[in-house]
Amino acid sequence: MINLFDTAKRILNPFFAKRHLLGDDNLFSINNILSKTAALAFIRAIDKGIKEKIEKLKDIDWTKDNTLPNFPKSFLDEYGLEDKPILLKKNIIEKNKLNHPDITEEEARRIIGNALYKPETILKANPNKPAYHNFISRTDDKHSDIVLLELSDEKENYEVINYHIINNPARDRKVNIHKKS
Known part of the structure; x- marks a missing residue:
């Protein structure tokens, strides 16, 4: 099972890397910004969109x-x-x-x-x-x-x-x- 916090980090790392915000010592690092609760809410939103896409596969003819x-x-x-x-x-x-x-x-x-x-x-x-x-x-x-x-x-x-x-x-x-x- 994929850890939701790690998934959020994987998705957001490119965004943070472009802005030089990676690293735990940075106040604006992904680890400091995303609490576990925020990560779960973020992943649930993404997961809802993915579930909707998968649900549409029922329409395959x-x-x-x-x-x-x-x-x-x-x-x-x-x-x-x-x-x-x-x-x-x-x-x-x-x-x-x-x-x-x-x-x-x-x-x-x-x-x-x-x-x-x-x-x-x-x-x-x-x-x-x-x-x-x-x-x-x-x-x-x-x-x-x-x-x-x-x-x-x-x-x-x-x-x-x-x-x-x-x-x-x-x-x-x-x-x-x-x-x-």
């Missing part, structure tokens, strides 16, 4: 192209991404059903919601395809949800390429690919 909710502004700012819709195409849905027939529609919603809107880590997926990124969110001690997403500057949308569940050895291989690129 598995028989056609779908536009998923955009990333939260805080996420876009943190990673320097443009605000664009996320597209889940019908051909990707069909391909995923063929390659991962054990994944139900409900599980697919969970995988997409966890990995895209609550990623634990984001890794470059393929050195030959620099726009491809793995969004990964651990679900338990042995498994993670993963979405392969194309974050192309040339396209009008970010596009889901694949989504499924991976075990820890597969996750470790993806981390190693990322480190090599």
